[in-house]
Amino acid sequence: MAEANLTVVRDATARAREADSPHSPVVRFAPDQPLQLDAGVELAPFQIAYQTYGTLDAARANAVLICHALTGDQHVANIHPVTGKPGWWETMVGPGRPIDTDRYFVICPNVLGACMGTTGPSSTNPATGKPWGLDFPVTTVRDMVRAQAMLLDHLGIESLFAVAGGSLGGMQVLQWTASYPQRVFAALPIATGTRHSAQNIAFHEVGRQAVMADPDWRGGRYLLEGTNPRRGLAVARMGAHITYLSDAALHRKFGRKFQDRSNPTFSFDADFEVESYLRHQGSSFVERFDANSYLYLTRAMDYFDLAADYDGVLARAFKNTPTRFCVISFTSDWLFPTSESRAIVHTLNAAGARVSFAEITTDKGHDAFLLDEPELFAIVRGFLDAAGKARGLNGGR
């Protein structure tokens, strides 16, 4: 349904327009419905853009919330309005897919602080009529989830059948189960952790510094001054992208192969295929993503430490949880290694929670959760089938 309504708009200002008037349904929360932020301020008014797929059943019991990752958005399973590319999780979500839109009602909101229609630093600040820029309050994963809960209240969905997501999306899944345990029947935190490690914070800081070092960033006021810190954001993306892959995958894909040449040029051209690939990753990213959003969302991940909200005792976050969990990690993921997932599983076991945990063998690194991994699909499908039976969902196969 959503696919048919979307027309692709590929021009320079397309992304800027998405921030306020996206190609997605939008819920606007009025000034009297503020969002309480962890930073101690209220955000109002604000809006959430989201996509839905499938049909909500009569009992309102089959809703699945998809939480997207750092550079993802709400366009899970439809053509992206800015890039014209397929949705970022079309292998996982759709008719007959593991998260089957013939059976489940799938909702994916753009996260708070992002740039595809949910309020963020590139949105217009109603107080000034200009883009928020760095005046936008720093937001957290808990703020994102609080906003999503308001969206679900608005949509009349009290209880979610499942919440699923990888990486930052997985952090949101964990936060959902901690903040609203009674609203989550099943949870799928994938390739994630209960806190951002020092190494991950360090990588993010390098990315942010690259953005801020670009003269076109203009102290965060580039939208007002008509510039765009392309080079800085591209470098940030290139660095981050390496962390999403693995040494083995880079070697398998590129090795030391030259790009369109047989000998080195003895210059700083992109001689190697891997260099050319990274440059492409960087330059295509800046066409669809806002530099300030990148700062805010990486910050939200850095601040994430679920145990800290519970006096440092993670088990308290999941005490008496009624949710059934399926935790998934990938062998070659060094950004959120299996040890992070295992820590979640240990805590859930200690809390007596119903938990499954699978580590999938792949050389594709952190990004494996977005890619064609048959074992991942089989596990998600099996977990949701069993959970659907336990919840008494109709349409079981």
Next chain:
Amino acid sequence: MLTRLPSDLTMAEAARGPGGARVDLLLVADMVERGSKVLDVGCGDGELLRILAERRAVDGRGIELSREGVNECVAKGLAVVQGDADTDLVDYPDDGFDYVILSQTLQATRHPRQVLEHMLRIGRRAIVSFPNFGHWGIRLQIMFGGRMPTTDNLPYSWYDTPNIHFCTIKDFRALCDVVGVRMEKATALNAWGRPLRLAAPWWFWNLFGEQAVFLLSRGRKSDVR
């Protein structure tokens, strides 16, 4: 007091077992009360958990060392985590389960005694099944072949076997005494998967039982005949 399972019931059920379910698994399932909460340590491909869910309506969880086994279980909708009986049981809280089951896994653990102690800390009861190294076929292989035995059930060579702590039925009873657990029920299966006579003496079980299944509970050692 030690009671043994009525063997003919088990065999009758085995004959009807869906998909030819293994007799030893059905024996274990028979020891579990309906609707209880069960942790299966070393759950393999999840066959026992499936039987327990279908026949005993248990709330089952599993731990499995092999990644393939875990992923197969999770894809079947079973609540199974990848983990190691030797290192991961410590994370489970006291009294979290009604039963903790160790099916054909004891001999592959590094510290069988600690595993057994953890099982009876985590669960009110424990069920342990294991291959009996005192079986006559194994004794004969060592005595006349002079080499480490291999059987249909234990096909590995000594240098690549995951089974590092074989024991006999007599050995296991001794361990139960050392740990101080009560043996509530026991049964032994012969080489054809047929339970041995209930009234047979322990030495007979130890010689003719190819596998043994014990139901254990906390408390001082029982007075076994």
